[in-house]
Amino acid sequence: EAQVTQNPRYLITVTGKKLTVTCSQNMNHEYMSWYRQDPGLGLRQIYYSMNVEVTDKGDVPEGYKVSRKEKRNFPLILESPSPNQTSLYFCASSLFLASSTDTQYFGPGTRLTVL
């Protein structure tokens, strides 16, 4: 089954404790992206990757890191989480973003609470 998986689905942590949220897709997609969803703000892009070893900042990259060592995986790293990073996070992938026939597939989401 074609899908985007994220782990963990729920995480409660404390300020400053490094964490990683994993994202994996089994569709051989080139493009992967991370978003955060906050009430009243919709989805805002954190980082995206057009291909292996190619990553770029989205609209809200501060406090986050990503890596793309393999095509299927795109982990999101919070080196020193802070309470303002409490949010619902989505990973997404698509074959390319430029294609007019492309569709972006979203993972199920990771709800992160930073105390």
Place this chain on the structure above:
Amino acid sequence: GQQLNQSPQSMFIQEGEDVSMNCTSSSIFNTWLWYKQDPGEGPVLLIALYKAGELTSNGRLTAQFGITRKDSFLNISASIPSDVGIYFCAGQYNTDKLIFGTGTRLQVFP
């Protein structure tokens, strides 16, 4: 960062009613997309629009790409309880970025 203005923020309607929502931007987009997010799930693509003036339907859903390329509209006819969720518009203006709207939360009462 850039965001799209989506309205209304929320809607509470009775089953059977029609629904309209829209998205506006100060920038021109080449593609407009409409997504639905069910509770506890990630967004799922409903309709994609690629040309100014384009009108596209998907079942009871109809979306339009505004002539100015700065807005888009989504209509849902004869709403049913499973239409409940958050609807997001998204605009694409170059090959690597997709900008999302703030979402419209729809509640349908039987």
